Amino acid sequence: MGKGFYISKPLGFVLFGLGVGAVLTIFALSVVYSQEKRKNEVNARDGTRMVTTAAPHSTSAPSNEPWDKYRLPDTLLPAYYNVTLWPRLVPDEQGMYIFTGKSGVALTCVKETNLIIIHSNELNFTLTSEMHHAKLAGLGGTSAPVILKTWFQIQTQFMVILLKDNLQVGKSYWLYMEFRGELSDDLGGFYRSQYTENGVKKVVATTQMQPTAARNAFPCFDEPSMKAVFHLTLLHPPGTVALANGMELEVLQTRFEPTEKMSTYLLAFVISEFTNLRSPSEANVLIRIWGRREAIESGQGDYALSVTFPILKYLENYYNTTYPLSKSDQVALPDFAAGAMENWGLVTYREQSLFYDPKVSSNEDKEWVVTVITHELAHMWFGNLVTMRWWNDLWLNEGFASYVSYLGADYAEPTWNIVSNIYIFKYYEYILPPASCEGTQNELSFSPEERSDGAATGSEGVWRRRSCFLSPNYLHEYAYSNTVYTDLWKKLQEVVDADSSIQLPASINEIMNRWILQMGFPVVTINTRTGIISQQHFLIHPDAVVDKPSDYNYEWFVPITWMKSGSNMGQHWLLTKTASYEPMKTDTDWLLANLNVTGYYRVNYDPQNWERLLTQLTADHKNLNMIIHRAQIINITLALRTTKYLYEEKEYIPWESAIRNFEYFFLMFDRTEVYGPLQVSLFTYYKKKVKPLFDHFKVITSNWTRKPPRYMDQYNQINAVSMACKTGVKGCSELTRMWYRQWMKNPDSNPIPTNLKITVYCNAIAAGGVEEWDFGWQMFKNSTIAAEAEKLLYGLSCTKEPWLLNRYLEFTIEPNLVRKQDVAFAIVYISGNVIGQPLVWDFVRANWEHLTKDYDDGSFFFGRLIRGITRKFSTEFDLQQLQRFKEDIAASSFSFGTQAIEQAIEQTKANIKWVSENKVQVMNWLIEQSA
Known part of the structure; x- marks a missing residue:
């Protein structure tokens, strides 16, 4: 963070001013679990038998029997497992890929019972004796x-x-x-991935167990608190290598070191023909980067290897705890649903999250690799060594790892200044999203079968003061066991009690509970004329009826930092709905609150203070000398007025904030009757603002022949080119089309600057026709670098030809054309195109059943899909279609995505209200500017 904006007075205030608010976002984004269950069973064959007999005493009414509850009874605890698995990497006579296995688990009885209840899903069990599917023996x-x-x-x-x-x-x-199971391609449990190398198809057997898919691989007590030691053996064919959490001890029939005591969701194993890079032999921890031979031999894993050991050492120091394993394998998989998974000792990644090629990849690609690696390695301690007891505390794991990912990246790449630049904006972007829907956040009652993809975003603030939040004893005391969030509050309270300089208005528990046990966050209104400050529950739909009761009456303990006219900084706790605070009273100075946007709340002011801020921004924007402050006051409500000064702005964060707000206008208006006039007026207005920025980068890059010298300028150059092309700045479209045409003439030599590729691909394909699209598609299919393929996946969605977009949509459901891991992204990209949005909506509804079958247990997939394709919805007709879609799904046997649809309905209602209240004002304002 920039100097001069942290308050050096009571540590407790700074701690919560920097951190407590982020907890709610972590909670809202990270812990989403549905009660959607698998619908299909694997057919029994070849001496195996799946028994689907109803439980004794079963009736049509809900049962209170322990086997009808989603949580395991507290009667048994596992100590260790012996598991042997044999995946077949070729199909059988029926065309299925299967695996067989043997599993034993040592159980300790902690409460008297005559039942053993153990998780199992889609496994066919061999009758072992006396027509039963299990054998039981006593130990000792x-x-x-x-x-x-x-x-x-x-x-x-x-x-x-x-x-x-x-x-x-x-x-x-x-x-x-x-038992026996299917090695399917649904990206969950024990599944298969495949790729082609030198014209030969290669099959990989791999895993993704989080949150509840270990039961798909072998019978187990599949809850995070049921930790055990795993003894694993994998059978695999010659020419393949087997990996697991522990170090391999033998080959072909590979036996592994026993794991540490750990949760089932962290178990992982991979059988493949991958090769690896490894750390020097003198390193005390063996580090290996695994992947496709072509990718490893071409150097795509070099960067990951170079940063992993320094990051591990940094984290050992940060945690004051030695890395507890002998090795750290990191594997890039061709097919992987999430970005990465923190399996203990065997971290799995999408290729794009681990591989980097400096000749092809952008700054953003490189930054993504180093932050994802750090995020996953941070979990080796916080999440793996100490694990949440149940899934409703997942936000604790993910929030911490998200924060540490920036610290580790900053350590590995100190010249990037990630913590004080990129991190600030990402915090701003995700901590205060444009919307907060009533009734869709902060639920405590979850079944463990839906996982949000937003776990890592916007959740870092709670961890900014590691010395207070994570005392050295925390990991040591709870090592190899499970905790709940109150255990952390207890440790934090011990720190506060031991330091008399920390003055807090209440106990840690009371302060934190107001943030994590209430839905949403507050908007703080400051009246500088009277000195009155107040808080109110922020809702995107102000007229919504909040039906979630709160023990705290939607009242938060809000830590407010503030400054007047660039100096005279202060701090204040707002503990009630309304309070009077004389130091904030002023008739002449501008006042800015929530410095560096470190608190989890929105801020509103009286009209006079808004005017003073806008006057300052227009007259001398650099007097708001921290660029995050300039971004902070560029919001939806005042976006148009606060952008008037932008022709003077050269910094990345204010421009990025302005562009995101600018894009929101088009999301809301691009299908209304004002879109034509709005497009002309808004493009003309923004064209005048962005042209100086475009010209600036043309000069400092010597007519686009080299990178800007400053790292953050390299990001802002993307904004300059993208906005210039979007608004019609002379020379921009010609530039992007020229680069793309040069590439088409010589496909083996791409002249497009790596950081500008996604912008150039989109603009050139949008301005071109079928020839440009077909070339991009061919380059996508030929690409052996995941980051490059991702850019083309997006660029292809930009075409203005409806028939090409329809063809692209059909391609997405052909696994041999678009990988399943990329389907949701491709469809959402197409929906972002004003021409593609209605095509996507019809396509998804028509193919819902097909998509559901392809993504069994695919809540992760469907949440991303529904949020992406409905974000433009802003009309009553959109709302009616969504509600009908919800009814159709409820009436069918395919119930995936219902929660995402409910959220989309709430968002659509809010969008309708926003459009109705703002479209006339926006048009009138733009007309005034052009007069």
């Missing part, structure tokens, strides 16, 4: 009860074993099973 001389019956509860994904007698408390038992 204990005798085991006789098994009376075994059955499967499909809805709750349990194998249930009914015993003749009770298990004895304190005694241990061995449960053994043999």
